[in-house]
Amino acid sequence: MTTTTPGPGTSTGGAGPLLRTWRQRRRISQLDLAIRADSSARHISFIETGRARPSEEMLLRLADHLEVPVRERNALLLAAGYAPRYTQTPLADPAMGALREGLERLLSGYEPYPALVVDATYDVVAANRGIAMMLEGLPEHLLAPPVNAVRITLHPEGLAPRILNFLEWRGHLLAQMERQIALARSESLRALYDEVAAYPLPDRHPEDPGPDAEPVPYFALPLRIELGGQVLSFVSSISTFNTPMDVTVAELAIETMLPADPATVKYLRSLGP
Known part of the structure; x- marks a missing residue:
């Protein structure tokens, strides 16, 4: 088995910029995302600007509400300093x-x-x-x-x-x-x-x-x-x-x-x- 590595454009400054990009791509406000993820707009803002480091659980919860593809969820985790959660196994394995x-x-x-x-x-x-x-x-x-x-x-x-x-x-x-x-x-x-x-x-x-x-x-x-x-x-x-x-x-x-x-x-x- 192999694990995915960060793709092109993966942030080196934490997961915040990547998370903000996905939120904007989905046309969801910080408040809407906070409500869906049972958080606060202030906390979402702090995560996106790098003032707060999200837990692994919170990051995956936000990724789920933003419908981030599985491959890109690994990039988010790596950018936040966590190990990739999802393997990438060749179909012939x-x-x-x-x-x-x-x-x-x-x-x-x-x-x-x-x-x-x-x-x-x-x-x-x-x-x-x-x-x-x-x-x-x-x-x-x-x-x-x-x-x-x-x-x-x-x-x-x-x-x-x-x-x-x-x-x-x-x-x-x-x-x-x-x-x-x-x-x-x-x-x-x-x-x-x-x-x-x-x-x-x-x-x-x-x-x-x-x-x-x-x-x-x-x-x-x-x-x-x-x-x-x-x-x-x-x-x-x-x-x-x-x-x-x-x-x-x-x-x-x-x-x-x-x-x-x-x-x-x-x-x-x-x-x-």
Whole structure:
């Protein structure tokens, strides 16, 4: 196992400046934070200016109310002179065996519907055969490990030409990344965003369902994708682990693609095991 070290921008003058940055980022006043943490605005002010050193318990309580990511909580603890609380264990470590097995069971149990697990920068760490079906025929340079879910979706040689409502789906993905960037300091995620946002749009006409097509009452924004002459529709659901105690686990996200119409269900079930 390894432990995290302070990231870029970690304060050397105590945890106060870092805590103030997170509070301002969340648009929470000192008084509001004090009320939530059962403290006082005066004490919060003293912590932020370095006039008071918070206890480890208080620092973690404030981090919890500010929704500070687990990785950054270690930086806060180190800046305050405490040992990191959260380990960062590689997913391939033997200690993660039960987690890996559980994820594999979850993904295989979801078949024939697509499902995958990604890390903090959308690199795919596990996927089932439903995802493999969607990626068939893509160029090798996009499939070389580590496969990146956002890159392969928005790249003009990736899934982009197959996605019928591409502009809507692209807007959804970019907005999701923007929210994540606002919640956590991540130079690698920002670099990925800048890369995929600059991709040229695919050269295709907007989807035309035809005059006889029956409208489908989608309950969420669907991903409408053409695979082998068949139009499939999915809505995405993302799950994370509750109260993670490891940085690696905290940054994993499980995305499941739920069929959004009867035609998609029928087609996927027809493929057999």
